[in-house]
Amino acid sequence: MGPVLELRNVSKHYPTHPAVTGISLAVNRGEFYSLLGPSGCGKTTTLRLVAGFEEATEGDILLNGRRINDLKPYQRNVSTVFQNYALFPHLTVRGNIEFGLKRQQTKDIARKVSDAMDMVQLNGKEDRFPGELSGGERQRVALARSLVLRPDVLLLDEPLSALDPILRKQVRAELKSLQRRVGTTFLFVTHDQEEALSLSDQIAVMNGGRLEQVGTPQEIYLRPASRFVAGFLGAMNWIDGIGIRPEATRISRSAPNGDARCVPGTVQHAMFLGNCLHVETILHNGDRVVAEVSRLDGSFESGENVHLWWNPADELLLPRVLPHEVQ
Amino acid sequence: MTQLRRLFLAPASLTMGVLFLAPLAIIFVYSWLSRGVYGGVAAKATLENYQRLFDPLYAVILLRTFAMAAVATLGCLILGFPLALFISRAGARKNLYLQLVILPFWTSFLVRTYAWMFLLRDTGLINSALQSAGLIRAPLPLLYNNGAVFLGLVYGYLPFVVLPLYATLERLDKNLLEAAADLGAKPWTTLTRVVVPLCAPGFRAAALLVFIPCLGAYLTPDLLGGSKTVMVGNVIQNQFTTARDWPFGSAVSLLLMAVVMVLLLLLIRRNGEELI
Numbered sequence: 001m002g003p004v005l006e007l008r009n010v011s012k013h014y015p016t017h018p019a020v021t022g023i024s025l026a027v028n029r030g031e032f033y034s035l036l037g038p039s040g041c042g043k044t045t046t047l048r049l050v051a052g053f054e055e056a057t058e059g060d061i062l063l064n065g066r067r068i069n070d071l072k073p074y075q076r077n078v079s080t081v082f083q084n085y086a087l088f089p090h091l092t093v094r095g096n097i098e099f100g101l102k103r104q105q106t107k108d109i110a111r112k113v114s115d116a117m118d119m120v121q122l123n124g125k126e127d128r129f130p131g132e133l134s135g136g137e138r139q140r141v142a143l144a145r146s147l148v149l150r151p152d153v154l155l156l157d158e159p160l161s162a163l164d165p166i167l168r169k170q171v172r173a174e175l176k177s178l179q180r181r182v183g184t185t186f187l188f189v190t191h192d193q194e195e196a197l198s199l200s201d202q203i204a205v206m207n208g209g210r211l212e213q214v215g216t217p218q219e220i221y222l223r224p225a226s227r228f229v230a231g232f233l234g235a236m237n238w239i240d241g242i243g244i245r246p247e248a249t250r251i252s253r254s255a256p257n258g259d260a261r262c263v264p265g266t267v268q269h270a271m272f273l274g275n276c277l278h279v280e281t282i283l284h285n286g287d288r289v290v291a292e293v294s295r296l297d298g299s300f301e302s303g304e305n306v307h308l309w310w311n312p313a314d315e316l317l318l319p320r321v322l323p324h325e326v327q
Numbered sequence: 328m329t330q331l332r333r334l335f336l337a338p339a340s341l342t343m344g345v346l347f348l349a350p351l352a353i354i355f356v357y358s359w360l361s362r363g364v365y366g367g368v369a370a371k372a373t374l375e376n377y378q379r380l381f382d383p384l385y386a387v388i389l390l391r392t393f394a395m396a397a398v399a400t401l402g403c404l405i406l407g408f409p410l411a412l413f414i415s416r417a418g419a420r421k422n423l424y425l426q427l428v429i430l431p432f433w434t435s436f437l438v439r440t441y442a443w444m445f446l447l448r449d450t451g452l453i454n455s456a457l458q459s460a461g462l463i464r465a466p467l468p469l470l471y472n473n474g475a476v477f478l479g480l481v482y483g484y485l486p487f488v489v490l491p492l493y494a495t496l497e498r499l500d501k502n503l504l505e506a507a508a509d510l511g512a513k514p515w516t517t518l519t520r521v522v523v524p525l526c527a528p529g530f531r532a533a534a535l536l537v538f539i540p541c542l543g544a545y546l547t548p549d550l551l552g553g554s555k556t557v558m559v560g561n562v563i564q565n566q567f568t569t570a571r572d573w574p575f576g577s578a579v580s581l582l583l584m585a586v587v588m589v590l591l592l593l594l595i596r597r598n599g600e601e602l603i
Contacts, residue, residue, distance in 0.1 A: 051505075051509060052508075052509075053505050053508075053509075072508065073505065073508040073509050074508045074509070074510075074511045074512055074513055078509075079509055079510065080505070080506070080509045082502050082505075082506060084500075084502060086500065086502035086503050086505070086506035087506075088503060088506070088507075088521060088525075089525070090524045090525055090527075099507070099510050099512070099520075100510035100511050103510060103511035103512050103513075103516065104511055145510065146509075146510075149510065149511070
């Protein structure tokens, strides 16, 4: 069976600027697929192209192998969870969840609504209006309203960004377990690399309207295809053009044994983060290197001369810094 | 702070007090007095003015006024909503269209009503055009009837409907329209199930802005309705001019005001602050 959603060389150019250029990707059935990138990278435009709110300037969008470029949003079997949820304020929770079912003129609306309410644990709130719900509850209504239609792909536009940070982590876990339970394909847009890494089966990293890399969370974190991906997925140390993640960078007062690579440096500052320390050092050539060390490994004073070392297996081999890439 | 607030409120309070409340008080007093021989009032208290209001003749006029105002309001809403919707989606041309909606205000309402008379009368533009085209033999009775008054009121108050509805449509969250389409609603369904219900406050504001002045309209029924379509505004006008019965005119004015106030209070009670 082919991918449920496929984009072939899709571009969206506005008169003023190109938003998306030559995107090709394939989403398999049941996958949690994330579009990750900084704001303005074209990820939301890509989502809107799939939903049908924007028309592609070039390329094909295929749903179940069928080209859907010319279908209106209401003709496409995809559904969107909006960033602000876009719940109808004049309808109750039930009214919102029924809305799409009534358009389909399906039978058993009452049972389907009640199943959807069970699924997102909103029982007893059927007659509330969106204005009377908390942020997390509103998000669940938005999910139920879309999932009840059994879309081929559920499109989620930064659905966690409207929640406060504590709630966000909890809802993130709920979202993943919900996706596993219902088995619906999720296309998830986010700028938060931690969100993308923790939730996704596949991640497509976007930058400047183009696709930088597609892969599993492990692949893009551990084997980034570009300096941009490496830097966007997490902090990076650049030592002679070799990239090392701070958590793979070790620090010690004496030189390490074995085949570890090692450079000398001077401690500038140690930042206490609770579960770990970020020790910022300066190499002899002036480069800054941060080592993430356990609190149990002791403390480091500024001005101390130390050895920075790492396992060669942790090196990320990437093109050397080009002059215009230096920030 | 409170002093500053009082200072800022003073001009408006003074204007309202002198130009609105004081005349209202005078009218209230007049309504309990007797008619003067040459107009004005005689200082003799009486209940007669209010008793006359129970004459079925005035009940008929009042009912007719309400019916006409209601139908005209409905006409304005039906014509105004699509127009407001069109303007709200006109992109760069929005401002041009809004200016066009307001353009009639640059000419006096009286002049515009006279223009309608020239269009509608037996020898007017419409009838002569239809006659010279051979479509009709005798002129159509376009002027001096309920239809002409309805037309004049709808014409006069259409901008008052378009502007609040446009403002409401502009404030509408565009995501909601996309969400409706996303959930399978065709454009017409989105309009009837999402846009119109969400514009309810705009509809209420627009309806009030038209209905209340229509209740008190006298120029339009006077010029376009002739003697057949007398509305309560014409009765009031008559009492103060030709009939020279100021006390009775005052009583009719107060009745109209009371009715409007009761209606407003009922609406506010039902809809809370949303109305304003």
